[in-house]
Amino acid sequence: DVKVTQSSRYLVKRTGEKVFLECVQDMDHENMFWYRQDPGLGLRLIYFSYDVKMKEKGDIPEGYSVSREKKERFSLILESASTNQTSMYLCATLMNPGSSDTQYFGPGTRLTVL
Amino acid sequence: ILNVEQSPQSLHVQEGDSTNFTCSFPSSNFYALHWYRWETAKSPEALFVMTLNGDEKKKGRISATLNTKEGYSYLYIKGSQPEDSATYLCAFSGGSNYKLTFGKGTLLTVNP
16 A cells, blocks of 8 residues: 655644645655645645656645655645745655556645735 | 545435445546545544456445546445445556545535
8 A cells, every 4th residue: 555644634833934744655656746626626736746856736736836856745835924825735655657557645734824 | 736536525425325426537647546534533544456447446335436538437435334434535646656646525524
């Protein structure tokens, strides 16, 4: 079974703080993803990484950066948190982008920015 | 911008009822259609990955069909149980599974 863990289930931060959200997977998957989920919207892709030190912007990268120094760990960074970044953040992994595979998700981090 | 629509937005059924919901997606550049179940306080769980027009997949009481030509997929739950209560998400991928475009989900509540 794929295990994807996220460092916190709930997080409260203040506007302007630098925030790190961590995701760790134990299945040696090449690809990792960060999404956010907001009420009334589908999950939206922020960034993904297809290899160590490699990253690609998703649909809504503004205000975020990422870091992938090791294969198993993918970090999402909010350089200066703002209230509109209050959201549920989900990490996912993917072994193979081929058609029969799918993404595996962590439990999410609910971030509140005050 | 890709449009993936799910209907209904929410659904309340009684235990034992069978139910179904719809996911519609672009019919061009189709690669795969993914269904997930997301229970409160848990990780979204993959149910099915569907790739071929006419595909039908089954997992216990849950099944899904796919029509890529007209751009829709149905998810069926037979004999709903309270533990089926969850948000059901579909996601379209066009080209590869790197980029999934998600619908807003259908929230199913099964009353005992």
